[in-house]
Amino acid sequence: MKLDATQLERVANQFRAFAEATRLAILQELKGGELSVSEIVDALPTSQANVSKQLKILHDAGIVTRRKQGTQVIYQISDPMVFELCGLVCGKLNRDAVKPVKIRF
Amino acid sequence: MKLDATQLERVANQFRAFAEATRLAILQELKGGELSVSEIVDALPTSQANVSKQLKILHDAGIVTRRKQGTQVIYQISDPMVFELCGLVCGKLNRDAVKPVKIRF
DNA sequence: TCACTATATAACCACATGGTTATTCTTGCA
DNA sequence: TGCAAGAATAACCATGTGGTTATATAGTGA
Numbered sequence: 001m002k003l004d005a006t007q008l009e010r011v012a013n014q015f016r017a018f019a020e021a022t023r024l025a026i027l028q029e030l031k032g033g034e035l036s037v038s039e040i041v042d043a044l045p046t047s048q049a050n051v052s053k054q055l056k057i058l059h060d061a062g063i064v065t066r067r068k069q070g071t072q073v074i075y076q077i078s079d080p081m082v083f084e085l086c087g088l089v090c091g092k093l094n095r096d097a098v099k100p101v102k103i104r105f
Numbered sequence: 106m107k108l109d110a111t112q113l114e115r116v117a118n119q120f121r122a123f124a125e126a127t128r129l130a131i132l133q134e135l136k137g138g139e140l141s142v143s144e145i146v147d148a149l150p151t152s153q154a155n156v157s158k159q160l161k162i163l164h165d166a167g168i169v170t171r172r173k174q175g176t177q178v179i180y181q182i183s184d185p186m187v188f189e190l191c192g193l194v195c196g197k198l199n200r201d202a203v204k205p206v207k208i209r210f
Numbered sequence: 211t212c213a214c215t216a217t218a219t220a221a222c223c224a225c226a227t228g229g230t231t232a233t234t235c236t237t238g239c240a
Numbered sequence: 241t242g243c244a245a246g247a248a249t250a251a252c253c254a255t256g257t258g259g260t261t262a263t264a265t266a267g268t269g270a
Contacts, residue, residue: 007208011194011195011210012125012129013124014194014197015120018120019117019120019121019123020227022229024108038245038247047231049230049231049248049249052249053229055247062197068237071236072237072247073247073248081196081197086116088190088193089186092119092184093115093116096167103112104106141217142216143217151258152260153216153217153218154218154261154262157217157219159258160218161218161219173266173267175216176267177215178217178218211270215266216267219263220263221261221263223258225256225257225258226256226257226258229254231251232249232251235249236245236248237245238244240243
């Protein structure tokens with residue numbers, strides 16, 4: 001059963017959301033539980049504008065959910081598939097590595 | 106245990122290899138077993154040059170292996186993780202879809 | 211050696227995208 | 241109402257990249 005061009009494009013779009021270090025860093029922070037935008041900004045070495053931009057991409061892809069609380073917006077990972085995905089990739093990188101450097105998301 | 110910037114970059118690079126419809130289409134063809142470049146070209150609506158280019162990206166990412174056989178070069182998926190990855194993403198897309206349209210890589 | 215096939219590479223272009231700075235919008239509070 | 245904080249958006253730039261066309265490279269057989 002082969003996916004047609006449209007379906008492949010949708011799958012590619014999902015992968016694309018994970019294909020940037022900053023977005024992965026955001027997801028890594030959210031792994032510990034929901035966080036407000038400013039908490040994420042404080043945790044990462046990038047600007048508030050960029051965090052908002054990347055969060056929008058993750059949100060559009062359905063990877064995170066948002067919730068307003070006063071003036072804050074709180075984000076949360078929407079599907080634990082995220083961890084499985086990153087786990088698979090880290091596993092492959094660990095297998096491929098010559099030196100055994102354990103990476104785990 | 107958090108990944109540092111370099112490790113996140115490597116994870117992102119893996120995801121990036123999957124983040125294009127043409128490369129996913131190639132992997133989908135290779136799902137049935139090893140294929141030569143020209144067989145892949147015949148199966149896809151793109152040029153030989155582009156197939157070679159995308160195969161190089163997949164190969165550099167360690168996702169496919171190559172083998173020369175006469176004048177032909179035969180490619181193969183190197184790690185079954187590929188199918189698990191695509192399966193997870195398809196599963197998420199199926200869950201997210203309002204209309205239940207089963208997608209399966 | 212000469213053609214022919216199979217594959218890879220180079221040059222190029224149009225377009226997408228990550229990041230920054232500046233600005234706008236929203237909410238809560240004095 | 242005015243102000244400050246939190247977050248999103250706009251404009252912009254530099255870079256990366258998918259695809260094409262054209263060319264180069266390697267192997268095969270006559």
